[in-house]
Amino acid sequence: MREEIITSGRMNDKIDPFLNIWHWEIPLYLFLGGLAAGILFFAAFYSIRGKEKEFPSAIEKAPLIVPALLIIGLISLFLDLNHKLYFWRLYTTIRLESPMSWGAWVLMIITPLSFIWAAIHLKKVYPNFKWPFPWLDIVEEFFIKYKKVLAWSMLVSALILGMYTGILLSAFNARPLWNTSILGPLFLVSGLSTGAATNILFAKTHLEKKTFSTIDLALIGIELFLIVHLFMGLLASTQVQIEAANLFLGGPYTAVFWVLVVLIGMIIPAVIEILELWKFKIPLLIPAIMVLFGGVLLRFIITFAGQTSRWLY
Amino acid sequence: MANRRQFLKYSALGIGGMTIGLGACKYIDDFTEIKNNPGALNVNLTRTPTYCEICFWQCAGWVYKTKDGQIWKIVGNDDDQHSNGRFCPRGTGGVGMYNDEDRLKTPLIRTGERGEFKFREASWDEALDLVAENMKKIAAEHGPECIALLTHGSGGKFFGETLKAFGSDNIAAPSYAQCRGPREVAFTNTFGEGVGSPERIDIRDTKCLVLIGSHLGENMHNGQVQEMSAAIDKGASIITVDPRFSVAAGKSKFWLPIKPATDLALLLSWIHVIIYEDWYDKEYVEKYTYGFEFLKEHVKTMTPEWAYGKTTIQPDIIRKTAKEMVNAAPSVIIHPGRHVTWYGDDTQRMRAVAILNAILGSWGRRGGYYNPSKISVPNYPHPEYPTPTKTWRDAFPGKYNLVDETLASGICDATIPSIDRACNFKMWLVNGTNLINTLPDNAKTLRAIENLDFIAVVDTMPMEIVSYADVVLPECTYLERYDTLRVSPHRKPSIALRMPAVEPKYNTKPAWWMAKQLAEKLGIGHYIPYNTIEEMLDWQLKEAGTSLEEMQKVGVKNYERDWDDLFFTENEDVEFFTNTGKIELYSTAFAQEGFDPMPNYTEHPQPPEGFYRLNYGRAPMHTFSRTANNPNLTDLMSENVLWVNPKVASLWGLKEAQPVWLINQDGIVSTFPIKVRVTERIRWDSVYMVHGFGHNQKQLTRAYGKGASDTQLISHVMEDPIMGGTGMRGNFVSFLTEKPEEAVL
Amino acid sequence: MRYAMAIDTKKCVGCSDCVVACQTENNVPIGYCRDWIVEVNDGTYPQLEMEIRSERCNHCDNSPCVRCCPTGASHIVEGGIVLVTANECIGCGACISSCPYDARYPHPDGHVDKCTFCFHRVGKGQQPACVEVCPTNCMYFGDLDDPKSEVSEILKIRKYKTLIPQAGTEPQVYYLI
Ligand SMILES: Nc1nc2c(c(=O)[nH]1)N[C@H]1C(S)=C(S)[C@@H](COP(=O)(O)OP(=O)(O)OC[C@H]3O[C@@H](n4cnc5c(=O)[nH]c(N)nc54)[C@H](O)[C@@H]3O)O[C@H]1N2
Ligand SMILES: Nc1nc2c(c(=O)[nH]1)N[C@H]1C(S)=C(S)[C@@H](COP(=O)(O)OP(=O)(O)OC[C@H]3O[C@@H](n4cnc5c(=O)[nH]c(N)nc54)[C@H](O)[C@@H]3O)O[C@H]1N2
Ligand code: SF4
Ligand code: SF4
Ligand code: SF4
Ligand code: SF4
Ligand code: SF4
Numbered sequence A: 001m002r003e004e005i006i007t008s009g010r011m012n013d014k015i016d017p018f019l020n021i022w023h024w025e026i027p028l029y030l031f032l033g034g035l036a037a038g039i040l041f042f043a044a045f046y047s048i049r050g051k052e053k054e055f056p057s058a059i060e061k062a063p064l065i066v067p068a069l070l071i072i073g074l075i076s077l078f079l080d081l082n083h084k085l086y087f088w089r090l091y092t093t094i095r096l097e098s099p100m101s102w103g104a105w106v107l108m109i110i111t112p113l114s115f116i117w118a119a120i121h122l123k124k125v126y127p128n129f130k131w132p133f134p135w136l137d138i139v140e141e142f143f144i145k146y147k148k149v150l151a152w153s154m155l156v157s158a159l160i161l162g163m164y165t166g167i168l169l170s171a172f173n174a175r176p177l178w179n180t181s182i183l184g185p186l187f188l189v190s191g192l193s194t195g196a197a198t199n200i201l202f203a204k205t206h207l208e209k210k211t212f213s214t215i216d217l218a219l220i221g222i223e224l225f226l227i228v229h230l231f232m233g234l235l236a237s238t239q240v241q242i243e244a245a246n247l248f249l250g251g252p253y254t255a256v257f258w259v260l261v262v263l264i265g266m267i268i269p270a271v272i273e274i275l276e277l278w279k280f281k282i283p284l285l286i287p288a289i290m291v292l293f294g295g296v297l298l299r300f301i302i303t304f305a306g307q308t309s310r311w312l313y
Numbered sequence B: 001m002a003n004r005r006q007f008l009k010y011s012a013l014g015i016g017g018m019t020i021g022l023g024a025c026k027y028i029d030d031f032t033e034i035k036n037n038p039g040a041l042n043v044n045l046t047r048t049p050t051y052c053e054i055c056f057w058q059c060a061g062w063v064y065k066t067k068d069g070q071i072w073k074i075v076g077n078d079d080d081q082h083s084n085g086r087f088c089p090r091g092t093g094g095v096g097m098y099n100d101e102d103r104l105k106t107p108l109i110r111t112g113e114r115g116e117f118k119f120r121e122a123s124w125d126e127a128l129d130l131v132a133e134n135m136k137k138i139a140a141e142h143g144p145e146c147i148a149l150l151t152h153g154s155g156g157k158f159f160g161e162t163l164k165a166f167g168s169d170n171i172a173a174p175s176y177a178q179c180r181g182p183r184e185v186a187f188t189n190t191f192g193e194g195v196g197s198p199e200r201i202d203i204r205d206t207k208c209l210v211l212i213g214s215h216l217g218e219n220m221h222n223g224q225v226q227e228m229s230a231a232i233d234k235g236a237s238i239i240t241v242d243p244r245f246s247v248a249a250g251k252s253k254f255w256l257p258i259k260p261a262t263d264l265a266l267l268l269s270w271i272h273v274i275i276y277e278d279w280y281d282k283e284y285v286e287k288y289t290y291g292f293e294f295l296k297e298h299v300k301t302m303t304p305e306w307a308y309g310k311t312t313i314q315p316d317i318i319r320k321t322a323k324e325m326v327n328a329a330p331s332v333i334i335h336p337g338r339h340v341t342w343y344g345d346d347t348q349r350m351r352a353v354a355i356l357n358a359i360l361g362s363w364g365r366r367g368g369y370y371n372p373s374k375i376s377v378p379n380y381p382h383p384e385y386p387t388p389t390k391t392w393r394d395a396f397p398g399k400y401n402l403v404d405e406t407l408a409s410g411i412c413d414a415t416i417p418s419i420d421r422a423c424n425f426k427m428w429l430v431n432g433t434n435l436i437n438t439l440p441d442n443a444k445t446l447r448a449i450e451n452l453d454f455i456a457v458v459d460t461m462p463m464e465i466v467s468y469a470d471v472v473l474p475e476c477t478y479l480e481r482y483d484t485l486r487v488s489p490h491r492k493p494s495i496a497l498r499m500p501a502v503e504p505k506y507n508t509k510p511a512w513w514m515a516k517q518l519a520e521k522l523g524i525g526h527y528i529p530y531n532t533i534e535e536m537l538d539w540q541l542k543e544a545g546t547s548l549e550e551m552q553k554v555g556v557k558n559y560e561r562d563w564d565d566l567f568f569t570e571n572e573d574v575e576f577f578t579n580t581g582k583i584e585l586y587s588t589a590f591a592q593e594g595f596d597p598m599p600n601y602t603e604h605p606q607p608p609e610g611f612y613r614l615n616y617g618r619a620p621m622h623t624f625s626r627t628a629n630n631p632n633l634t635d636l637m638s639e640n641v642l643w644v645n646p647k648v649a650s651l652w653g654l655k656e657a658q659p660v661w662l663i664n665q666d667g668i669v670s671t672f673p674i675k676v677r678v679t680e681r682i683r684w685d686s687v688y689m690v691h692g693f694g695h696n697q698k699q700l701t702r703a704y705g706k707g708a709s710d711t712q713l714i715s716h717v718m719e720d721p722i723m724g725g726t727g728m729r730g731n732f733v734s735f736l737t738e739k740p741e742e743a744v745l
Numbered sequence C: 001m002r003y004a005m006a007i008d009t010k011k012c013v014g015c016s017d018c019v020v021a022c023q024t025e026n027n028v029p030i031g032y033c034r035d036w037i038v039e040v041n042d043g044t045y046p047q048l049e050m051e052i053r054s055e056r057c058n059h060c061d062n063s064p065c066v067r068c069c070p071t072g073a074s075h076i077v078e079g080g081i082v083l084v085t086a087n088e089c090i091g092c093g094a095c096i097s098s099c100p101y102d103a104r105y106p107h108p109d110g111h112v113d114k115c116t117f118c119f120h121r122v123g124k125g126q127q128p129a130c131v132e133v134c135p136t137n138c139m140y141f142g143d144l145d146d147p148k149s150e151v152s153e154i155l156k157i158r159k160y161k162t163l164i165p166q167a168g169t170e171p172q173v174y175y176l177i
């Protein structure tokens, strides 16, 4: 029998028997970041392509919730910090090698952008809305004038933000499950997919609903492809990666991952969306909520499972 | 089940996350006050000398304080031969003893039943008056000899003086009959001198170290561990005989996984091989020993093949290891062990160890046993003590004539009334020994305590023994007091000073002060003629050519030896303090007393079906039961676990970390459960645990209920007929996986 | 200069003295440790082998913990020692997640803490507290760039290994085997 034990020291429940440093805050932050990135991406994308008429919900309505999403995301990131008073240290330096630093900076940029975007569309969504101070109208006008620039910067930063939510984890060589280059694209695509799902929820027109459900369908397809790839990659690697993969292939995370994330969060909504495209009358609300649910869980499960995966000595 | 719970948990998380994501906001935690890490940037520190009291190796060191007067750390004194500047983990963590908030804080007087831990607080005057009053009463009714001092630790010296002045000489430490007694008697009756403490073995220069059960590395007697490591560095081979895969076994060239209780057979067969292969040190044997021919005849049939049947050690391994020792001889040490009260024939086993050393010529040789030297420091002048008319020996007519110290277990026996004893002990003064966890056969200890008229306990912690006290006298810790000088034998004579690093916390006092106050209250104050301990120490130190002032600066003072007699010189004529003046391979004293003059193997019972031998030992970060509540040391190990072989575990369906209760051969069930550690390091016929846990005193907030107590399960004692040692390794236990009914307890 | 530590597994008895000595020297709060002891047993009774290791931050040459730190609180100083500046650390836990050895822990004060190779001592020419206390004298500390240092000398004559070399961190604590 082989026995490997820590006989003294390190009796710290945040580290042993497995890493337990990140709880709900980080995965929620990752989810919200991805979701916000998805919504902003579509808003910017269609706006740049001049589709304001066709996609009013995606461009005008859905982005209204993004500032809230980002603020809640930032709050959860803040709650995760153990040394909260020093939060500002994030913004006294730029660390190119640190995804955490990137994320902080991207959020720093994208959050004001999302506020501005929301602000300049407020009147479209709520026609009775009036700014309390007249100078705000001037500001609004200014930004509306440069809306293209705004859209472009939003598009780029949304992509970075979406990517970042995956890279944050995949940069950790120390946790074999996370340490795969697929996590970045996977989280990005999942973020876009949840963004599309949110757009379905907000959509009023059939065109909008149909477009986003088609997009979502494609994104789910890519996600499934990436997930298969993820496991193939891990299984083809060394013992520790194989063990990491086994967390989902017979291990403790098997059921929650395959049923809650893949089946409920991807396959069933995809099937419903296909059926809907085939002209069955099913409210698209259902698959959209399922996709969001799956998106949340993907982050939670990958964050938690990754903390239990480790190198062997 | 687990899966379903996970399922629900994650579903909830998903839904929760989504809800938050789509709207809700959360109350933000308050900002927490954050201090910057103070780090270890202490500067301008003061240090005071001490010697460690966490075990009896008594390493000398320094106590460092921070600028604001807090104890920061304790480190070894580079000039000290016991520590060589390096403390062991227990000594390093000694500050926990001072910081422990569960400490005894003020004198206590019992208000409830004995054992209930119901006390009221008292002043020192009141508490000591009560002790003095009872001592006088007992002296008047039964004679002062009916008072015994049971002690382990530095303060014993002071209480001993008071007691001797009062007329009793019954002073016992558990470090004899529960520990090294058999070894001392065996070596004294072989070489004319005991082994002593620190052991007179030259491990650092040895070429071969044979450990028989001595689990150095877990047994953290500092100097020995350091020297074992030095020997490994120099390429010495280590042979470890241990039924358990000890840490030392893991470092050994040969590990002999002996069947428990059969060591004597192995030792005798080694002696056989070395004699019959003509490998012994002929010159040495001829010049220094007595009875070689008897020995040769005696071990004639004790071949490795004979021993194999008993020990399960392969004959060729026995021969190979014998050769290994011979190749190294005389730089070879068959380690004398320390806690050697195992199976009741321990003195004889230790005799075999002594004999083996003798025929290899290691006594008095470099890399073997050296001749220790000690400086003589006179006692502070005092009137002659009265001569007691009775001693503890009178309780055991005709027995223990070879014993040179008092048996703690003997005092306990002699406290229980019996018709053939004229006087029983009526009062115990207990200092620094937790007898409940220290003496085997708890029931007997408790019966003895029941029969006492009075019991006073001096301790630092609310240990089990304290709960039986009529009066509790709280001592301050070693970091807060002066004590006697440490004057121990070593390669060089030396003196070490302990002085207070800080003022005593709470209403605690040092032993010297208590003993002196008590003497005054007993009207025998003139036997302790100094006013303060500083005065006494300074006088003693001046006699030794130094002073208190100098010692406060250096902590340790080493002297040169008077003669260069660390080892025998070539062909030196040596007179041994035995009847024959020689090293007695054949013990004339044993023969006189009616004991086997040469050791014989006796078969000991093996565990019955379904039971396992209870093996116990030390963990490097704890000392007996005394450190089980030390915050620094419990941080390293908070409870003991039960080592179980994987085969046994699967037979019983025991899982790692599963709590089990133990029941022994006499039906005694452990009060607390102990967690299983499934490990190959233990045999399938034994289980193992570290001694000193399973405290049932609630006042020990960290130690209470942590792990199980081996002592509780050691109800069968195999008494050594030669010296009264309490053999403790003949107990067998079985597992209870359910919490036992109260009735069984 | 490149500080490194070599620990002789043939001598270490796993006594944990290095752990307590570090705690007292560096005011590590009770319940936390900068170093720890691992015991590895292999085989079946009585064919057994044991390795005991005293572990701590490896002060990796290629240290992911420093790279991932968003504030620069984790940084490398003279001699390759990896340190955390408490009042620059936001306690985000990224470095804890990034260390394959789990050598870092969240200090109850909020920042992250770990072994400093006793930076405050080695600068003054002293040995780290754990090295100085070890009763088996099984730890060697010094400058790898100095071929005459104790640690260079011992690595020349003894076989050694590092922990999880596959992780690519280039650890600077060597285990003599
Ligand atoms: N850390 C620490 N160190 C200590 C102490 C402490 O409390 N803590 N106490 C000190 C004191 S006072 C003493 S007396 C010493 C005691 O230390 P030792 O003299 O080393 O103690 P033992 O009880 O003889 O040794 C225990 C070992 O004996 C083995 N053993 C059990 N049964 C048998 C058997 O039948 N045959 C053989 N060959 N081996 C057997 C056990 O498996 C275990 O490894 O330790 C001293 N050092
Ligand atoms: N079951 C079992 N029994 C054993 C052993 C075993 O291994 N197993 N080992 C045996 C051996 S080898 C020995 S040497 C003995 C040791 O036996 P003991 O020395 O009795 O061992 P401890 O249990 O440590 O008890 C020490 C007591 O001293 C107190 N104390 C500590 N410091 C001070 C101080 O500065 N002043 C005062 N006044 N009190 C203090 C502690 O609080 C504690 O109550 O036990 C023997 N008994
Ligand atoms: S061996 Fe350890 S506990 Fe014993 S006296 Fe020395 S430092 Fe103290
Ligand atoms: S102090 Fe030395 S012997 Fe003890 S565990 Fe640490 S490295 Fe090993
Ligand atoms: S051991 Fe861990 S904490 Fe230390 S330098 Fe390497 S990666 Fe960083
Ligand atoms: S926890 Fe502190 S040291 Fe670690 S990465 Fe975050 S800011 Fe840097
Ligand atoms: S080098 Fe210093 S900080 Fe690091 S483990 Fe050793 S004592 Fe602790």
Ligand SMILES: [Mo]
Binding pocket: B175, B178, B179, B180, B338, B339
């Ligand atoms: Mo002992």
